[in-house]
Amino acid sequence: MSSAIKVFAPATVANVGPGFDILGLALEGIGDEIEMSLSDAGGIEIRMPGSNLPTDPKANVAGVAIQALLDELGSSQGIRMIIYKKVLPGSGLGSSASSAAGAVFAANELLNSPFSKQELVQFAMAGEAASSGKAHADNVAPSLLGGFTLVRSYEPLDVVNLSYPSDLTVVVVHPQIEVKTSDSKKILKKDISMETAIAQWGNVAGLISGLATSDYGLIGRSLQDVIVEPVRSMLIPGFDQLKQAAADKGALGCSISGSGPSVFALCNDPVSANKVGSIFRQIYQDLDIEHYVHVSKINEEGAKVLI
């Protein structure tokens, strides 16, 4: 059993258009890093240099997630960790998921891997519940497993890795304002009409089929969210402009990343993705809003050991 480890768990784009709470993908090059060691002192000790997030393990997503894992093992093993937050809270890029996924992945490695990555999803979900009030898996699943994931069912939990074209490239723009997932969940409608549901599940099925067959036209037609985006987009400055510009520059589609305020576009290659990234930058410069643009392929590996 090794006694210390450093891991990386990627940031993620959840919902991915029509797949509210069920679809997600992992990003390359951005994610939280966690150093962890086992301790004889008992309890969970958390440090987060440069972050204002709570370090009390009962109030920290990583602490809650690890406690869920230890409870399942019936273990009182002491854990110490330092979380280097690289994914900003309230960005819509799965900040809490990155910490929760990284923490359970690291703990599992240190404890000689009693669980598979698939099984770790349920523990990381406990962290999400502590953060947003809902144990959604659409960020923690891709952060742990990598790739493009579908939560086929929550009860029982059934997470599936989807096929997708290898050239698929993601552009994300994060306007530097904070939107809490818990707040942006509260504004959603509780009921939808049958007509709206039909439109949405047609798009979910079309998107998954398009991804599996590399049918970019079908992916583009299906990247539409008729339920959540119309409500949440009101919280995002310049959203309509970003969406129109993405279409003009050849993106397959564009929608809100997770609960926002980040916005993502999917492109069929890095060249068009960089054009979309440039126009996103231009739009927020013109609106005088600080922002950060990230262009990447989909991260195939998910959570991984660094050292």
Ligand code: HSE
């Ligand atoms: N599915 C979640 C939501 C993702 O949209 O509220 C949050 O990142």
